[in-house]
Amino acid sequence: MDVRTASREELLALKEELTARYEECCAKNLKLDMSRGKPGADQLNLSEGILTALSKNEDAIFEGTDLRNYGGLDGIPACKALFAEVLGLKPENILIGGNASLTMMYDNIMRLWVFGDCNGNTPWSKLDKVKFLCPVPGYDRHFAICQQLGIEMINIPMHDDGPDMDMIEKLVSEDASIKGIWCVPKYSNPTGAVYSDEVVRRFAALKPAAADFKIMWDNAYCVHHLTDDKIQIPNIFELAKEYGNEDMIFQFASTSKITYPGAGVACLSASVKNIAWVKNILKVQAIGPDKLNQARHVVFFKNAAxxxxxxxxxxxxxxxxxxxxxxxxxxxxxxxGAGSWLSPKGGYFISFDSFPGCASRIYELCKNAGVVITDAGATYPYGKDPEDKNLRIAPSYPPVEELKAAMEVFCVCAHLAAVEKLLG
Ligand SMILES: Cc1ncc(COP(=O)(O)O)c(C=O)c1O
Structure with missing residues (x-):
């Protein structure tokens, strides 16, 4: 029965049935968690061998360099080459960091905030107003960086093939205080959307009013396929060359969901000019990253294959x-009619749109039944989902039986919340 066309009597009967089922769920005293987009222990175990990939003193002398010592600010050549191969770039476009690409994104915004970009534009902190475009639903930690700095966030609707490019082109061409945009171009968090070739080209060709407009191209899920359809997107740097826009783009990636989120390797990729700009600032912040971990990853994987x-x-x-x-x-x-969802071809999430105005209620019902899901609103800037409908399901962490039990509860809650809403 479609709740949207059901009669009041039908809805009342359905409410009674769903409430009984919900009470059964609560009586099970469950303690389940579908909130965390992190690999399960069985996935972490896949990287067995990486911890011992270097086991002796001699192993630390890698391609002629003693990796135990200071130095190598932008990463060891072999690790740069590995990321370059995966991302279709040259090693000169790669800078390897610590274990988290989020830290590299944060630092990059901070550099722009404090020092201004590679072309000597005014540091963003000295401007009256700085705005960022945020495709929604999106990744909460991107939004948190902007919120911490008081950068005003503007929601951009996401479609199946990427964010609304007409809106983006119009806004950036009219408003020089719009300084950037967050993008997860492949298997996006949370919808799983993949930017189409046309969308990538339109990004590469943007003509923003702000000379220091930056695209934060977070390619977190570049190799994280879930089907045989291993989607490839165009290399934005290649396209940007055609428009003289190479300095506008910073790309990020990491092995967090390849090896270990707590002990992987992250990378920033950018134009040679931008890499030099980053290094010039970074050399005060650090003497060198953990090169041993970079080498462990190189020894373990060898290459993109x-x-x-x-x-x-x-x-x-x-x-x-x-x-x-x-x-x-x-x-x-x-x-x-109680909700809709997308079937992603990669990435880490399933995005669920509830009956409008029900996401917070579903969150609360799930929580009271012992099932934790990501906060309603988390996928929007300021934690405010204007329609209170988007919820992010993270299937990776719980074992299958727990996931099944949690989804049973989730479905009852989503159904019940829609019926409650319709009954007023
Ligand atoms: C889109 C996106 N970017 C970045 C990250 C975090 O990456 P890292 O572990 O490299 O900091 C995540 C983690 O969920 C993510 O979904």
Whole structure:
């Protein structure tokens, strides 16, 4: 029965039935968590061998350099070459950091904030107003960086093929206080959307009013496929060359969801001019990153094909979990009008849109039944989802049986919340 066309009597009867089911869920005293987009222990175990990839003193002398010592600010050549191969760039466009790309993104915004960009534009902190475009729903930690600095965030609707480019082109061409945009171009967090070739080209060709407009191209899920359709997107730097826009783009990636989120390797990629700008500031902040971990990753993977083969093992664990969540949604909510969802071809999340105005209520119902999901509103700047409908489901962490139990609760809650809403 579709709740949107059901009669009041039908809704009242359905409410009674769903409430009984909800009470059964609560009585189970569950303690389940679907909030964290992190790999499960079985995925972490796939990287066994990386911890001992360097085991002796001699191993630390790598390609003629003693990795135990200071130095190597932009990363060891072999690790730069590895990321360059994965991202289709040259090593000169790569700077390797610590374990988190989020830290590199934060630092990059800070450099622009404190020092101004590579072309000597005014530091953003000295301007009256700085605005950023935020495709929504999106990644909460991007938004948190802007919020911490008082950067005003403007929501940009996401479509299946990327953010609304007409709106972006119009806004950036008219307002010089718009200084940047957050993008997750492939298997985006949370919708799984992949930017189309046309969208990538339109980004590369942007003509912003701000001379120091920056695209934060967070390619966090570049090799994280869930199906045989291993989507590739165009190399934005290649396209940007055609428009003289190379300095406008900073790309980020990491092995957080390839090896270990707590002990992987992250990288920033950019034009040679931007890499020089970053290094010039970074040389005061650091003497060198953890080069041993970089070498461990190189020894473990060898090349991009090694990473691709490893990602197949992740897929074997993750794909059935995603399928289970999608099957549960279809079985319990298909045709009910109580929500809609997307079936991603990669990445880490399933994005669920509830009946409008119900996301907070679903969150609360789930919580009271012992199931933690990501906060309602988290996928929007300032934690404010204007329609209170988007929820992010993270299937990776819980074991399959727990995920199934959690999804049973989630579906009852989503259904019940829609019925409650309609009944007023
Ligand atoms: C889009 C996106 N970017 C970045 C990160 C974090 O990356 P890292 O672990 O390299 O800091 C995440 C983690 O969920 C993410 O979803």
């Amino acid at each position: 090694g990473i691709a083969a490893h990602m197949e093992k992740h897929r074997a664990i993750l794909a059935p979990k995603f399928q289970m969540v999608l099957d549960m949604l279809e079985k319990n909510l298909g045709g009910t």
